[in-house]
Amino acid sequence: MVDSLPTEFDRTDIGQIQIAPEVIEVIAGLATVEVRGVAGMSGGFAGGIVELLGRKNLSKGVTVEVGQREAAVDVSVIVEYGHRLPEVAGEIQRNVKRSIENMTGLTVVEVNVHIHDVHFVKAAEKNEEIDMIQRVK
Numbered sequence: 751m752v753d754s755l756p757t758e759f760d761r762t763d764i765g766q767i768q769i770a771p772e773v774i775e776v777i778a779g780l781a782t783v784e785v786r787g788v789a790g791m792s793g794g795f796a797g798g799i800v801e802l803l804g805r806k807n808l809s810k811g812v813t814v815e816v817g818q819r820e821a822a823v824d825v826s827v828i829v830e831y832g833h834r835l836p837e838v839a840g841e842i843q844r845n846v847k848r849s850i851e852n853m854t855g856l857t858v859v860e861v862n863v864h865i866h867d868v869h870f871v872k873a874a875e876k877n878e879e880i881d882m883i884q885r886v887k
Contacts, residue, residue, distance in 0.1 A: 769854055771816050775809035778823050778861075781849035782812070785841045787833030789869035792826040821856045826864040830871065839863040 782788060791811030811826040823846055829838050843861040850858050 769816075769856075771814050772809060774814045774816060774821055774823070774850060774854065774856070775812045777850050777853055778812045778814065778825060778846045779809050781845045782825050782827060782842050785838060785845055787830050787838040788842065789828045789830045792828050792864070792866035816856070819857055820859050821850060821854075822860045822862075823850070823858060824862045824864065826866050828867045828869050829865055831868050835865055839865065 779791060782791065793810055813824045815822045825842060825846065827838075827842065829835060842863050846861045847858040850856060
C-alpha cells in the first residue's frame, strides 16, 4: 500500500524535506533490476498470467509503506532461468535496503520479495547476447 502523501522526512531551520513514496518505489525498482538473475519486474497475476514489465516500469511491481523514519518494501519479480532463487531474492533484499537507506536516510525494516515467474531465454536470444558481448570485447 502506497501512502498518497509525501512523507515529512525532516525539518531544517529553513523548511522541511519531504520524500514522496513514488521516489522510494523507483529506488527499490532500480535496485531490484540491478541484481544479476532478475529478468524484470512483475505486474502481478492478471487473470493468471504474469506480466513481465522489463526495466522501463521500475515502480511497477513495487509497493512501499513509508512512516516518518522507516519504510517497508514489497517487490514482485521474474527471475531468469538457471539462477538460484534464494540467492537472487537475498541479493534483492540487500540491494534494495542498501539503496533506499543510502539515498533517503530512512531505515528499511523489511524487504519482501515475491517471485512470480521464471523467464526462459530462447536459444536465439542467447546467441544474440553472446554475439553482442564478443563485439564489445
